[in-house]
Amino acid sequence: MNKEVRTRFAPSPTGGLHLGGVRTALYSYLYAKKHAGTFVLRVEDTDQTRYVEGAEKYILDCLDWCGISPDESPLKSGPYAPYRQSERKPMYKQYALQLIENGHAYYAFDTPEDLEKMRTDLKSEKNPSPQYDHSTRMQMKNSLTLSAEEVNDLLAKNTPFVVRIKMPSNETISFTDMIRGEINNDSNLVDDKVLLKGDGMPTYHLAVVVDDYLMKITHAFRGEEWLPSAPVHIKLWDYLGWKNDMPQWAHLPLILKPDGNGKLSKRDGDRLGFPVFAMNWFDPKTNETTIGFKEIGFLPEAFINLLAMLGWHSGEEKELFSKDELISIFSMERVHKGGAKFDYEKAKWFNHEWVKTISDDRCMMLVKPILQAKGIVIKDDAYLLKVIGAVKDRCTLLNDFYTQSVYFFETPTSFDTDAIKPKWNEDKTAFFNELMSQCAASTNWNAVELETIFKELATAKNIKMGELQMPFRIMLVGGKFGPGVFEIAEMIGKESTFERVKMVLGML
RNA sequence: GCCGCGUUGGUCAAUCGGUUAAGACGCCUCCCUUUCACGGAGGAAUGACGAGUUCGAUUCUCGUACGUGGUACCA
Incomplete structure (x- = not known):
């Protein structure tokens, strides 16, 4: 009586893989795995007029990225081949x-x-x-x-x-x-x-x-x-x-547009500024590439997590689930009947939570190519690891790591001097010059030491710390963000620190 | 038009006849932080409408409204 559970995902190779499609695949996958069954991918390419070259491979790639690869597919044959x-x-x-x-x-x-x-x-x-x-x-x-x-x-x-x-x-x-x-x-x-x-x-x-x-x-x-x-x-x-x-x-149930009416389409993503496809899709017919969740900086864990929660609910307060947890807890009975509007803000929240969760090592593997693609030269993985640890909490999407960490590798190209100019004066210039000469005399270069010198000098000059710390941050980072300034200074080194201080001093 | 499916805060949603109607996102306030985040504490905000069943309906039934899907030699 108890047959082996076999589920399938049966997309048409006609274009990018839509959120809704991935969710259907995900639920099929989860159900199969929960019951120790088999998940198969069958390509429904019966409409030759709509067939798009490369779409099949792309769908497989998307499923692989999501971690929900089929057990049987055109590429991984099985007992019921062909699968096309x-x-x-x-x-x-x-x-x-x-x-x-x-x-x-x-x-x-x-x-x-x-x-x-x-x-x-x-x-x-x-x-x-x-x-x-x-x-x-x-x-x-x-x-x-x-x-x-x-x-x-x-x-x-x-x-x-x-x-x-x-x-x-x-x-x-x-x-x-x-x-x-x-x-x-x-x-x-x-x-x-x-x-x-x-x-x-x-x-x-x-x-x-x-x-x-x-x-x-x-x-x-x-x-x-x-x-x-x-x-x-x-x-x-x-x-x-x-x-x-x-x-x-x-x-x-359907996944609906965040605003207005109707089901979510690729167009809505373009219009509202968020991806709808799992991965970048290059359409050979129009020569256009549509951004995917992967490329915009989502973690696959976050992507399937947010998809799982869109139309299904565990009944518990918990919302963050790994794939394995989903497999054990998923049930069709708890899938909703009504369609759900897609909320990109919530989607990003899921990613942010997952970015904070993954190990620094894994994060580095993912972030390194992103940084390198932007032209950052990474000489030392240990240094990158440190940087990642410092900025991780501030990154919602993987791509955020670029803006959050460029200044650890390169001198900023622009400085938000407008934020400090109005309150600038000669005393402050003197403070920074003196700070540099004192540091130059010291053999130690670390955050604690620097903070001590900084504070003592501020007291001696009778300038409030707040008046000094923000300018220092602007000098090193370029803007009003990032981890503690002294920590940044320690990491980028004495030489870079001095260089940036001097550069900004010249602009004030 | 017809048919199907649906309807709890702005959004995702819990509840399986009796609750001060959870929680999350977003938003706001405060704390932490002389940055931005993270973290912590609060706040505003909800059962489409109308009948019926019932001692009692968000929960069950019916109607209305609204939404959504279909109505192809497309999937």
Whole structure:
């Protein structure tokens, strides 16, 4: 009775991998792993007109980055290969034929023009989108209205055709969704969906059912946008005689725009200034690159964590979960029914929390290439490690490490002198000159020593520390941020410190 | 239009008939810090609307409104 749990993520290789897609993959992965099952990736490339080169590899890369790699995929084959629907093309037709044989499907020879005509002729205010269904199919050109002879003749002449499902009349089609419970549909309202296209490729409807069956999928998770066509799939499982093997369905809520209405799209990200795709996506058709969560500086741990919390809740107050924790605590029953608006501020918060959590070593591995890409020369990893330890709490995104730590490596290119100019005077200039000469005389160069000299000198000169510390910070950092000034001075060294002090003194 | 699904603070959300309706993000105040963060302590802010069931509804039922998805030889 207890079958091995098998879940799948079945994206179309048509472009960047959307947040919602990653979440569907994540939930499928978590569910499979929780039940010691298998997570498979099946590429649904049945629409050759929308196929985009490189998209498949990209999707795999995204899943790898997220740490939710499939156990079976086009790249990591398994017992039910191939995992690309285009390569499974021959398998679908026999099932379409079987359906026709049993009277559950039929050939349709209508041309696009015929369909267009039917739709415009029947279109009315009451019915703005007429369907190819029980009420119209007998007026169309198909194997239901044509004689067997005519059909055979058309077939023999290689007339283009599609295969359509013959939806039953007056039937309530019901199924149980793991998230929403029982869902009922009136079969009269469902149209005769195309199962096999003119090019011989199956549509999604036939392909999911056939492949889920053949790949022994036990739990099928997908977006809520599939709910309306679920009755078609239910009937297909039934008509194909596989009813008892039908997976348990779960239709995930949508991820909505932060503002306005509708589901979150790539455009919203562009408009509002945040990523929507998991990783950078280069579109070969437009030659444009769309920024991804990875490249903008998210940690994969944070990314899956925030996605897990968008539409699911553990019931506890805790919000920060590692992948392993999610695996053990995740449950479909706690997934929400309603869509959730995406909140980038909260997303960043998750990342900030994770940045504070990861080890300095791991952080260094991640940050080093970012710094180097910006032209920073790192001679000493030990030094970088120290810098990271000093600025880590101040970085929300990995890319923040650049602004938070450049001045440890390079003399700032601009100094916020406006912040100190108004209150500047000769006494202060004298203070810094004297500070340098005293330090020059000392053999020690460390934060404690420097702070002591600094304070004593300030007292002697009768200048408030606050009046001096901020200028010192501006000299070393360039702006009003960063760790303790004396610590910074110690780290960048006596020479750099003097150089920067002199430089700014000259600007005042 | 029709059909499906949904609706707790600005956002994410807990609650599975009885609570002062959690918590988090964001926002505000204060403390820490003579910077910025981190950390700590507080604060403002919520059950779409209307009926019904019930001793009692945020919770159950129905209606309305609103949102959302679908209505393709796209997935």
